[in-house]
Amino acid sequence: MSTFEWNKIAGSILLALLVIKVIDIAGDAMPHAKAPAKHAYPIEGVAQTQPAGGEAKEAKKAAPEVPAIAPLLAKASTEDGQKAARKCAICHSFDKGGPNKVGPALWGVLGGDIAEGSFAYSSALKGLAGNWDFEKLNKFLHDPKGFAPGTKMAFAGVKNDKERAALIAYLRSLADNPVPLP
Numbered sequence: 001m002s003t004f005e006w007n008k009i010a011g012s013i014l015l016a017l018l019v020i021k022v023i024d025i026a027g028d029a030m031p032h033a034k035a036p037a038k039h040a041y042p043i044e045g046v047a048q049t050q051p052a053g054g055e056a057k058e059a060k061k062a063a064p065e066v067p068a069i070a071p072l073l074a075k076a077s078t079e080d081g082q083k084a085a086r087k088c089a090i091c092h093s094f095d096k097g098g099p100n101k102v103g104p105a106l107w108g109v110l111g112g113d114i115a116e117g118s119f120a121y122s123s124a125l126k127g128l129a130g131n132w133d134f135e136k137l138n139k140f141l142h143d144p145k146g147f148a149p150g151t152k153m154a155f156a157g158v159k160n161d162k163e164r165a166a167l168i169a170y171l172r173s174l175a176d177n178p179v180p181l182p
């Protein structure tokens, strides 16, 4: 082989090394991927399995007062409630005679006894006396774990007052004779 050809080979090797080095430097300059603290696509309302510690503590410190439901219900839209209830439907059926799913069937829940269905309720819910009236549903749906510590309902709650009122209006409509408004 001629010296010229040897030079070509040496040249290509040098070039290859240079390219590798450039890729190496560029790689270091790229932002490093970090594990996200939250789910990339949280399902609205469903509790994050790994809540950011700080946020959870903050929420406990400033437990907000839940506004009374009666004035909110007066303006609530059953239709909006039905739409909002899509986020509950992964766990609940709303049809008359509907099955229990991850959670109990909800037809006729308003006015009925708490934890009265054929569902395997938690002792937290079974331990609550009385029936589901408007105010209890208001508080439970605002913060399930705050209202019934130890509940199996793995759901963060609906903090938006208008949406919560609409949901309760929708739950009220799921009965042959809906309970009178408060």
Ligand code: HEC
Binding pocket: 046, 084, 085, 087, 088, 089, 090, 091, 092, 102, 103, 104, 106, 109, 113, 114, 115, 116, 117, 120, 121, 122, 123, 124, 125, 137, 141, 150, 151, 152, 153, 154, 155, 158, 167
């Ligand atoms: C991740 C599943 C899940 C989601 C989402 C969910 N729930 Fe539940 N829900 C449950 C479970 C499980 C229970 C039973 C709780 C227990 O036994 O502690 C329950 C119980 C209830 C009860 C009490 C029923 C009874 O028979 O006493 C009501 C009312 C209720 N849910 C309403 C809702 C509404 C309204 C939504 C949507 C805004 C919702 N839930 C979203 C799982 C869920």
